[in-house]
Amino acid sequence: MNLNRSPWALHALLLLAAMVFPFVSNSAFVINFGVLALFYAFIGQSWNIAGGFAGQLSFGHVAFFGVGAYASTIVQMRFGFNPWWGLPAAALAGAAAGFLIGVMSFRAGLKGSYFALITLAFAEVFRIIANSVEITGGGLGMLIPMKQTAANFQFGDRRVFYFIILALTVISVAIALWLKASRFGARLAAIRENEDSASALGINIFVEKIKIMAISGAIAGAGGCFFAQYFLYIDPTIVFGVDKSVEMLLVSMIGGAGTVYGPLIGAILLAVVSEVTRSMFSFQGLSLVLYGTLLVIIIAFLPNGLIELFKRKKLKDGDQLSVTSSTKAGEA
């Protein structure tokens, strides 16, 4: 609530910090860390918009991510388009996947854990399809030839990638802010809280849920395109793997689902944990073990996510404020 008191100053400050960050040090490690954190924040926000804002908990968000990664790569490799076309193609493909999965699941009336499970199943189906058809290169995956020119959506200077993912993240945060302040967002919150009440008040829950799935899918799809251009290699296990779904969901839950900056906070933590464990231990996957442990602790003590830490202090200010105003009213 009080975050809204001077919201623009907060947004500007965060953006400024993010823009200065790559100039603090030009080491590959630092830049890579920044890209990783923003990338998690971006795809986490995609999950957050559907899962946090609209309460449509998906366990298979990687489906949209993977569809985006393949769409962008196929468009340039198979059809010879300029790689930049990959970005809108990926967003569009992600939106289409979100729309389709939404229509099918919601038409069947799947809610809550059933919806979570069906999305998981869809992601697996997509992975198997990508594994078996020719256009995706099957299990071998697709290797994007390295040609580091701006026209080719590849950059020798990793800072350019940093600013691209920063721009994408800013867009995703803007979408979240819009949801917080719009009729559409209010309707989604109503649907999240109680679908019967929402429809009794005239909300077409089917249409609203599909809309948000398409938007969320578009964001995840764009994330897939970025991933493909950054690592220049995709295969079914990497871009349709369950672990990425889990990462999207964890980033959002740990930071604070349903909040604008929750995924950002969760993403920074995930990036820190994964970089630290990677540099200290050679044990693969340890970062997720550690991250899982953190999740347990956070769910036990901060069920609404880390963002709670920032809000609690502010809430106290708010309490005092309301106390003083009520005493004033009493005196008057």
Next chain:
Amino acid sequence: MLKVKGLTKIFGGLRAVDNATLEVAPGQIVSLIGPNGAGKTTLFASIAGFYKIDEGEVELLGQNILGLPVHEIARRGMVRTFQITQPFAKLTVLENIAVGAFQQFASMTEAHAHARLIAEKVGMTGMLDQPASELTVAGRKRLELARALATGPKLLLLDEVMAGLNPQEIIEIIALIRSIRDSGVTILLIEHVMHAVMSLSEYIYVLSYGKIIAQGKPQEVVTNREVIEAYLGRGAADQMGEKEQGEAHA
């Protein structure tokens, strides 16, 4: 305003609502009463589109609304409240009411302004920033009413908005319902609080075991033998009948 003809809703082997016919004229306050389990809420839910009915017709403002989805019926002006309150628990009171207000206004500023207005009307101004989950029963009942009212309905279906309220709160809500009607909203309500029903209603339908067993003006209905029987049993109905006869003889 609302015409229901021969509405029947069957759950398995149970005819929860059996051939119910009723009519609500514009500007009226009409009550639907009946013993527990009579099928009142089922009838409400069927009218509002929550259930697929087995037989019958439902007309709102002269148009057949049978088979329309719930939200479409709500948009056409018939909005229901829930007997077991269904607040948007994590949202504040203001946000709850604004969800209704967004049916009339697209912008957040306007919707919130309208929501405040409605909150003032139902006496919730002091609770605007409270999460709905922290409200008392009385608060939740008011919130149900406020949310529905904020959509700008033509016909409100109020399902036991007085249950669980204390006498003072009931007096307040009776006045509130009257003022809502006076502002041009037609009201159909389910209620158990008899003195409220008697003082508010212009017309009453009595439902028992899914059937409408009596209808009429409040005074006609409460002296109806079948109604007394449904509520108090045959013995009581006989006694009261004798008493009345005795009075008539004397």
